[in-house]
Amino acid sequence: KPVLYVANVAEEEIADPDSNKHLQTVRGIAEAEGAEVVVISAAIEEEIAELDDEEKEMFLEDLGVNEPGLDKLIRKSYDLLGxxxxxxxxxxxxxxxxxxxxxxxxxxxxxxxxxxxxxxxxxxxxxxxxxxxxxxxxxxxxxxxxxxxxxxxxxxxxxxxxxxxxx
Structure with a gap:
């Protein structure tokens, strides 16, 4: 069955998730299985869920992130399931x-x-x-x-x- 790993990182690590050693371990496991990894920060997702679109865009820009993690997760899930x-x-x-x-x-x-x-x-x-x-x-x-x-x-x-x- 298709597998998608979702790695939750700290809010301060979202702009540079590669600095997280646990994420490197998860990516190694996923690569060995031919799976993908989506990196999100649950803390950030909770915060942006309460913002309107304009505030959300500014907040993500300040963090150095292009799009919410939930959007990435949905897109990757759709791709994985065809x-x-x-x-x-x-x-x-x-x-x-x-x-x-x-x-x-x-x-x-x-x-x-x-x-x-x-x-x-x-x-x-x-x-x-x-x-x-x-x-x-x-x-x-x-x-x-x-x-x-x-x-x-x-x-x-x-x-x-x-x-x-x-x-």
Whole structure:
């Protein structure tokens, strides 16, 4: 089974975790097993959980850290398990859906509901980067960034998708 080691270091060690001798031991064990290590500081994670986004960014910058440890842990866990995320976006809500990497569009539609898979017609797809940059489905369509993908399309991590189906 896949293994991911999570090493908790002191708050003052997060900017330079290699100075922790215990972490070196954990990394040696992980390397021998072909596993990965994620370094976090539970004390820091507790503190940033209580901050708003702007304060969190400044706090992490002061520590010399790019992103929260929890974000690293989630990303590594998804990678280890072969998972990815696609989004559905409407006027009322945006929702994230987890799927196995390598799934084709009809099977990914089935993550939402089996009727979506059974009656799959096409997936109207926008990459997350394009959607975020352009701000809406309409703007993406006008910029030519919305693609109509068929049954053989392999869904990519971060795709924003509208599934067309008929049951």
């Amino acid at each position: 998972l990815a995320t696609f989004f559905t976006a409407g006027e009322k809500e945006v929702r994230a859906w987890t799927f196995k990497k390598g799934m084709k569009a009809p099977q990914t539609a089935g993550v939402i509901h089996s009727d979506f898979e059974r009656g799959f017609i096409r997936a109207e797809t926008i990459s997350y980067e394009d959607y975020d940059h352009l701000g809406s489905e309409k703007a993406a369509r006008e910029a030519g960034k919305l693609r109509a993908e068929g049954k053989e399309y392999i869904v990519q991590d971060g795709d924003v998708i509208l599934f067309r189906f008929n049951v």
